[in-house]
Amino acid sequence: MESALGPPAEMAEIAEELTPMMSQYFELTDRYDDALVLFQVGDFYEAFCDAARAVSRTCEVTLTKREDNTGRYAMAGIPIDNAESYIERLLDAGYRVAVADQVQDPEETTGVVDRAVTRVVTPGTLTEDELLGGADNNFVAALASGYGLAVLDVSTGDFYATNPTSPAAVADEIGRFGPAEAIVGPEVSADAFDADCMVSPYDETAFERDAAAERVREYFGDPDTYGLTDAEVRACGALLSYAEYTRGGGAAATGEIPEDPSEADERERLGYLNHLTHYDPREYVVLDPTALESLELFERRSVRGVEGATLAGVLDETANALGRRRLTEWLRRPLLDREHIERRHDAVAELKHDVVTREALHDALRDVYDLERLISRVSRGRANARDLRSLKDTLDVVPELKSTLADAESDLLVDVREGLDVLEDVRDLVGSAIREEPPIEVTEGGVIREGYDAALDELRATERDGKQWIDDLEARERERTGIDSLKVGRNQVHGYYIEVTNPNLDSVPEDYQRRQTLKNSERFYTPALKEREDEILSAAERADALEYELFREVRASVGEETERVQGVADRVARLDVLVSFADVAARYDYCRPEFSKTGVDVEAGRHPVVERTQESFVPNDVHFDREEYLAVVTGPNMSGKSTYMRQVACICIMAQAGSFVPAASADLRVFDRVFTRVGASDDIAGGQSTFMVEMTELADILSEATPESLVLLDEVGRGTSTTDGLAIAQAATEYVHDEVQAVTLFATHHHELTAVADDLPGAFNLHFAATETSDEVRFDHSVSRGAATASYGVEVAQAAGVPESVLERSRELLAASESVDEGEVPAVGPDVEGSAPASDGEHATLDEFASVSAGSEAVARRLREVNVADTTPMEALALLDEFKRELDD
Structure with missing residues (x-):
């Protein structure tokens, strides 16, 4: 968040010399020192000094100067009528915004108009439709020591409290809500929050147990009746305090002015917060941020600028x-x-x-x-x-x-x-009191229905009768004076008048009294017209005031x-x-899922999102039970492995959310958590490589998963050397099988892992087949038991548009590698026979070097230690030369 923008230091020295208005402004900046104060001056919100420069820079408005007896100040303003769009820019730039409205009518004030902060606008406490920008919840969170977590949507009143048992569990719950803003208590780290969340320390006294408990009691009753822990009480109390702070008091967003200016300084109790949802995270399936992202439940993944659909979107x-x-x-x-x-x-x-x-x-x-x-x-x-x-x-x-x-x-x-x-009582009250199409402003009349209040009807009748008398006045005066061009009108400055053009001034009666002289005419009034005008204005003002009071009464009654x-x-x-x-x-054509088994048995399952975006979708079955719970999934690139894995997870999540599922039939178990290690990503800001992120996610899965979890692992170990990656993948597979025993789908290109199914009783192989012809490779997208025989990576590269020279060289290297696997001595260059190393710029693979040195255990041991992915062709040739000398010796 940007730094607070209070008065400059030199203001303290001349505080006694400031004008009353500037003193008022700087008092508010002192009180709201964590926010940028927008100060109402007429039809604008103004900022001064450093705050003005921030407003000018962020909102792209002109920076001007204000001058008084103490000096010149930078000043920038935004129009009140369009304030929300500018406030949104300030929020996006990382500022809190304190809006200080005039809380007195300037026409009824002899000195400086009182102003007070009526709302503090922050990312997590928005209530204005223009800023919320949609139906989704907008949460603010509070985290207290001891893992007490409270979450609130100020715009709806949704209030949650929970007490996760570990930092990881806290991060999971925060990821579930995705708050836009958070406050933290003393000795609490902000590490659990996403980088997009505005996190700030808050008043330590609000997190104290006694003060927090009293605030919770005021809103929801005795905290003990909810079973709140001390940590939860402190988080809830602080969050309520913060919500009150951001609401301010006094003038409403509609522009209403309170009768008592002191209202603006009072704590505003949020009466619509009357229900607290206290829950244990273990009552729901845990979906951490990684799972939410990789399964694309809510956030769309953009591929080459084209956004995909989400599970929430298709449902x-x-x-x-x-x-x-x-x-x-x-x-x-x-x-x-x-x-x-x-x-x-x-x-x-x-x-x-x-x-x-x-x-x-x-x-x-x-x-x-x-x-x-x-x-x-x-x-x-x-x-x-x-x-x-x-x-x-x-x-x-x-x-x-x-x-x-x-x-x-x-x-x-x-x-x-x-x-x-x-x-019915609320409907009848509003229906009888409020007009069907009322104006937006509630202080200027036209809001209350005729017949609702006799006194108001009488005042409106007086106003109408007076206006009708004036409407008829023009015809009467024309007839009386004989001036056909005579007109009766009204303006805001002079009120009602009778206008006569200059050529007809000789015909003006004696009771006409001059009100205004124009270039080509004169304007007059009569005692009778003035009397009627006073009656109309008095009746209109009294009617507007009464109507506003009646509206407030109706609104308060509904609020009860x-x-x-x-x-x-x-x-x-x-x-x-x-x-x-x-x-x-x-x-x-979704089916109702059943929950009669301890495994997963799905017939003709489909991915709910992918099937909507493709012309045809190949359904696949899923089967797991207590005896076979770990599937090693192999097959070509683009054959459907990742889709199949995500499909299983989506079906299970949909079923436990209460939805039917895309399948011919589905017999499921209830999962406590869905884990995913799918896709490649890095954390540059956090200093973590793709492989480190992958290993961190794998570590979380291996430590947190239970036999009741669903685990998706995709290409574990691909971010390091082939040898290391295969070792990690196999070890992880064995650990999940032996220790975790969760229902697991493990997609891999390490075909060596398919042998695991022979050694682990709970593991089995699944593969996606492809049909190869002389012209192309066709992916069948159907899953079958057993291991795949090829990955067809070169064919996928061809479909992606990789240059033909690269494809041809890939085929040569692939053929050489396959010949090594079959025990043959490879040709290491396209024009060289035998086992001599490549020369003249031709490349050879380290697999070929391994075949040359197969007779030496020492060389073989050293060769196994070589990181193939990090070895350049020149380094490989140097190694080959070194190994050859060792063998010759």
């Missing part, structure tokens, strides 16, 4: 934002409890077969707005009239949903139906029902995901 037929967030939650946290999994499957099965009900529900769910974010704005006093109408429109859908579910039989659908509170609305939102979100799962299952 997402949800109709609203509530469902989209809940779908993501279910995929991030698949279930371990078989009974709960099957309850979801029962509901999906019922909806899949009842097409009429499913389509009716989907159509109704399209009309649902984001209830969670709506009610959070209502509860915080930040909702406008349109938000209330959107909330009512959504609640109007609830009776239709209940009616459509009237005949539902599965437990989960019955639970959803019974839990759908129609909130926050918990009921959140309950409806929860049921609607669940229903939307179940309907989405059923729709996908029906449309793409």
